[in-house]
Amino acid sequence: MSDRPTSASDARRAAVTLLDKVLGEGLLLAECQTQVLERLEPADRARAQRLALEVLRSLERADRVLAKHLRKPPALHVRNALRLGTVELCSGGAAHGVVNDIVNLVARHRRHAQLKGLVNAVLRKVATDGPTEWAKLRVPRLPKWLRSPLAQAWGSDAMLAIEAAHLKGAPLDLSFKPGADLSALGGKPTPTGSLRLDDAGQVSALPGYEQGDWWVQDAAAALPARLIHAQAGERVLDLCAAPGGKTLQMAAAGADVTAVDISEGRLARLQENLTRTGFSAHVIAGDVLAQKGQYDAVLLDAPCSATGTIRRHPDLPHAKDGAGFGALIELQAQMLAHAWTLVRPGGRLVYCTCSLLPDEGECQIEDALEMFPEARIGDRVQILEGIDPAWITEEGGLRLRPDYWPEIGGMDGFYMAELIKAEH
Numbered sequence: 120m121s122d123r124p125t126s127a128s129d130a131r132r133a134a135v136t137l138l139d140k141v142l143g144e145g146l147l148l149a150e151c152q153t154q155v156l157e158r159l160e161p162a163d164r165a166r167a168q169r170l171a172l173e174v175l176r177s178l179e180r181a182d183r184v185l186a187k188h189l190r191k192p193p194a195l196h197v198r199n200a201l202r203l204g205t206v207e208l209c210s211g212g213a214a215h216g217v218v219n220d221i222v223n224l225v226a227r228h229r230r231h232a233q234l235k236g237l238v239n240a241v242l243r244k245v246a247t248d249g250p251t252e253w254a255k256l257r258v259p260r261l262p263k264w265l266r267s268p269l270a271q272a273w274g275s276d277a278m279l280a281i282e283a284a285h286l287k288g289a290p291l292d293l294s295f296k297p298g299a300d301l302s303a304l305g306g307k308p309t310p311t312g313s314l315r316l317d318d319a320g321q322v323s324a325l326p327g328y329e330q331g332d333w334w335v336q337d338a339a340a341a342l343p344a345r346l347i348h349a350q351a352g353e354r355v356l357d358l359c360a361a362p363g364g365k366t367l368q369m370a371a372a373g374a375d376v377t378a379v380d381i382s383e384g385r386l387a388r389l390q391e392n393l394t395r396t397g398f399s400a401h402v403i404a405g406d407v408l409a410q411k412g413q414y415d416a417v418l419l420d421a422p423c424s425a426t427g428t429i430r431r432h433p434d435l436p437h438a439k440d441g442a443g444f445g446a447l448i449e450l451q452a453q454m455l456a457h458a459w460t461l462v463r464p465g466g467r468l469v470y471c472t473c474s475l476l477p478d479e480g481e482c483q484i485e486d487a488l489e490m491f492p493e494a495r496i497g498d499r500v501q502i503l504e505g506i507d508p509a510w511i512t513e514e515g516g517l518r519l520r521p522d523y524w525p526e527i528g529g530m531d532g533f534y535m536a537e538l539i540k541a542e543h
């Protein structure tokens with residue numbers, strides 16, 4: 120057999136490097152993948168990403184299978200190579216190709232080359248026993264730092280259902296221009312009016328992408344803009360707007376949108392999205408807390424733990440430990456209080472976060488209703504298309520979770536609520 124690396128080997132090597140960065144350095148994939156994947160061909164880049172995501176989703180299972188064959192865990196890089204091999208072997212990968220590739224990957228590493236014999240022996244055992252064992256393993260659980268507060272908030276049955284949704288991953292949801300012909304895409308409408316594709320492949324190769332007929336937006340993430348219900352000609356402020364999914368929805372409704380975000384890099388993506396779709400908005404690079412003026416409607420999509428997006432970002436629970444969440448919750452409260460000053464009398468504000476933690480959702484709105492005497496909760500949530508009334512919360516917001524819609528592929532976790540400002 121030749122030892123020459125193939126394109127599959129390049130993808131595997133890159134996947135292991137990504138795992139080293141997430142599990143060793145606490146980086147999110149979004150923070151390291153551009154650099155790690157830049158030298159790969161597009162197909163290998165996609166393959167490396169997919170492999171890293173699969174391992175992160177199934178990490179607990181891979182470790183359980185490997186634990187039987189290892190007296191003590193080896194160095195992280197070797198462990199990650201073994202995890203990748205295990206996940207591939209247990210999900211139908213051809214044993215010969217996978218084992219050889221992973222062994223070569225370790226053999227080429229200066230510091231770990233002497234472990235190639237161990238890797239070979241372990242993966243051969245995994246190839247024999249792993250696949251049958253795999254099917255019997257429990258659904259991987261979230262790490263304790265996150266599982267405990269979520270189980271406390273939603274109960275232990277819901278927790279298991281959320282974890283099952285995380286393991287399944289997410290379909291691709293699109294929002295689209297009114298009247299766009301999407302028939303070439305296939306897909307099915309969600310109850311809330313997004314278009315859902317199950318096996319989408321490369322997004323930019325899909326029909327209608329170049330023409331800007333649609334943009335990628337999870338069905339749950341499309342609801343805050345439905346809730347604010349921007350009207351043609353209204354002055355709307357989109358705070359924390361980039362990369363612009365909600366800006367596009369409100370611009371599509373004909374509103375006069377001002378989009379604010381602090382990140383120049385993310386605003387460049389918002390601008391690309393505006394150009395591709397042909398919509399326009401005033402774009403401001405700046406801090407929410409420095410904004411001035413009065414608007415008919417303000418949408419605040421505050422920075423948050425992003426714990427509602429784990430089915431698409433399984434790196435998050437492994438890279439983070441919740442240490443920064445207290446500061447985020449404080450910032451959300453400050454942003455909400457400032458955003459409220461930007462709403463004209465009689466106007467409205469929609470607050471939302473892609474978080475599963477009530478501290479970043481329900482609690483923020485409960486506090487706001489106490490602190491802003493001229494605020495009341497809006498009732499548009501009750502007439503939103505496709506909403507289960509059970510999702511409406513005690514204070515009148517909307518709680519969405521990944522375990523909702525299990526039969527059609529779930530949705531991101533989200534919280535949103537509309538506050539109406541009194542006229543006088």
Ligand SMILES: C[S@@+](CC[C@H](N)C(=O)[O-])C[C@H]1O[C@@H](n2cnc3c(N)ncnc32)[C@H](O)[C@@H]1O
Nearest residue numbers: 359360361362363364365380381382406407420
């Ligand atoms: C949840 S994302 C927004 C997603 C966006 N609304 C959409 O629908 O595409 C949160 C955004 O908040 C921005 N952000 C964080 N702190 C900010 C601040 N102090 N002022 C303005 N934007 C901020 C981040 O750059 C990030 O783009």
